[in-house]
Amino acid sequence: MADERSVVELTVNGRPYRVEVSPRWSLADVLRHRLGLTGTHVGCEQGVCGACTVWLDGEPVRSCLLFAVQAAGHEITTVEGITPAEGLSPLQEAFHRHHALQCGYCTPGMLLTAEALLRRNPAPDEATVREALTGNLCRCTGYQFIVDAVLSMRPSGGED
């Protein structure tokens, strides 16, 4: 089978791109290796770890399980897209304040999942936060500080 290339047009973090891809390239690999957006991490390539989570038209998806050709005509948001040009976003500040990261490998996926949750539900209870984050594995923090950081974003802040 010839590994033929085709050109896809997609929007990433609000910016239009035209990029030549092979159908077998995952969106995660194209973001990292073609577009230089290395915030999206690749852990397992089987949908389990969540490190590669991005938004497809605003909804969290696994970029290791989506071929870049499938993103044609869609809007992709990566962690770079939810990071201000200067400094950190309020959620990123909260992660910093609560020690919600150590090695940082899971962090982009955690931020995108949590940010998507908070945009839909600005005052989630702890069970809702934990349910949303079940799809993102962290080998360092033990999760509690991540949950604390997300909960601190509620208008009422802090604990339940």
Add this chain to the structure above:
Amino acid sequence: MKPVAFDYVAATTVEEAVNALREPGAKVLAGGQSLVPLMNFRLSRPSRLVDINGVASMAHIEVRERELILGALVRHQQLVEDPEIRRSLPVLSRAAQHIGHWAIRTRGTLGGSVAHADPAAELPALLVALGATIAVVGPEGTRELTAEAFFEGFYTTALAPSELVTQVKLPLPQGAVGFKEVVRRPGDFALAGAYVERLGSGGAVTWFGFGDRPRRFSVREWPSDPEDRRHVWVELVRNVPVEERDQYKYELAVAVAEESYRDAGGEE
């Protein structure tokens, strides 16, 4: 790892998809949440992928008086969130909530779950529990199969290679349907799960997560005593053959059936 090279066809109609599937080695790509992991590890090596995500006629949700009609492309997260589905068939929304994780559910589709036929999957078992019919389109036209006939065994269905699942018809149950499953971690596939329907003094139990496919058993009359009910579960579940290493699941199945029975009755 990375998948082997394949040729990619983005279908926009059922006809286009069926035509493109005539090529030997071609496979349907729906949500990709089961197929792409297999491809990434080269356990599956299709020579062509027919992407059906752009087939608009397969994404419908239609609530009728007695049935719910769902296109094959309805995503698991829609099953969770759609207000009409939550109202007309709440057990479907509750079961779908247990499929993997949010970012899996936003992509994974009903048709994909049905065609993949994992014996531990929530949706195929609910289709069997409710007596759903599955509509399939192929080069020879359309046919409708009962869920019972569609699921043949481990990851095995009555679907021919160039056929497409287009929609599922779920009769709305007359009784109350309970749902419970046992998992090691939230989002995992079930070790054992059960749907129990209570209608009058009888009903049915459908187990999944062990054996080669979901199995449904009718029960003429539920004993009111929990200990007597336990005997019913124990008797019935022995009809599901399991491998040696899964013998412990009989215990889980009995426990989860009782919980599901109570769930159907609105008991704790």
